[in-house]
Amino acid sequence: MADEKPYHHGDLRAALLAAAEADIAEHGIEAFSLRQVARRAGVSHAAPAHHFGDAAGLLTALAAEGYRQFLAAQLARVRVAGDGPADRIVASGLGYIDFAMARPALFRLMFGSARPDHCEAELNRAAGDAYRHLVDIVTSGGGRTMADEAAVWAMAHGLADLLSAGRLTPIAALEPAARDAVLATILRRIVPEKP
Amino acid sequence: MADEKPYHHGDLRAALLAAAEADIAEHGIEAFSLRQVARRAGVSHAAPAHHFGDAAGLLTALAAEGYRQFLAAQLARVRVAGDGPADRIVASGLGYIDFAMARPALFRLMFGSARPDHCEAELNRAAGDAYRHLVDIVTSGGGRTMADEAAVWAMAHGLADLLSAGRLTPIAALEPAARDAVLATILRRIVPEKP
């Protein structure tokens, strides 16, 4: 009790991040408003500045958290996939697409927006971790060249971006199991040939 | 002469479109400002409203023009490509990527922004023309299934999006001829097999 309106929020930082993601999920990144997010979290319009500096700081922190969950989505798929190197590449691609379809606004913030500061240390590290996972998966799957890596990344990213943007509707309309099957077939096409 | 500051601009509509593209190319779509564009074109802050209604109207018209040039970039590559069906698919993909790398801000406006009204008639038609070209190229290249179409589109789009965003730097750093060779190799991997 006694929590009707405590002066100190408790965990305002986390609340603001959650409010920001809800806001961009509802209205899109273009309509993002720091004051709107503050209202949603029930604090004054200048409260976010103390935790994030400015609007770019909040979106940067949100994108960094996004990259961590993005990597987790890929690892979750890999964990339940077969042991073959091709299976792991396909599974990782499906995780890539899972995340993009489940959190389209966050995905666009990470890959299609200039508002986060992509040079900031925490965001850079989170994005680097995800990239290193990609390289590991591809090289352990027999990939040798720069083209192998680019092909796998671009295929997963292209499917994820188009699907999360509401294109490729015939595939997006499939039920999950059938959709996974089609996407796995496509992803398997560009798995580097075993030597 | 007598053009020091004519009250009537002459072709303000075209001037505003050019100013808008220059603006988003310099500062990104997120920093787009209608007043800034008006200043760049040398007119008052409310002048754009007469031609485009509001900011979304201007960006919608700009995106529609972008789709026309996007299709033209693909056709230009196809025109100088070999006659084989696979050659035409690869050429179209290279044109897709050409456009994204040459006009990254415009590409993002078209594919990664919710500010244009993607339901508006002119934009919808221009985007539909580009999509129909894709389907034509794929089906004439032996594609039969929904997966064939999605695979070609996603591969070209993934490469284009990543390259235009400054990722895949090892490929972006190559000189044009070498880059084309690498990209063509990647694109050829997903060309549907001849029956």
Add this chain to the structure above:
DNA sequence: TCTCTATCTTGACGGTGTCAGGATGTATGA
């Protein structure tokens, strides 16, 4: 020449991000 209309300007309104300075709790240390 006179009027009509498209074009552009001016001025105002509410909303936004950011900054400075003040208010309010919480923790520290005598």
Add this chain to the structure above:
DNA sequence: TCATACATCCTGACACCGTCAAGATAGAGA
């Protein structure tokens, strides 16, 4: 215990933004 220091949050102000209404200007047609 209590006073001081600090982190946290609020209030108020400023310039900028998009949009609307109303007025000024120029060219076109009668």
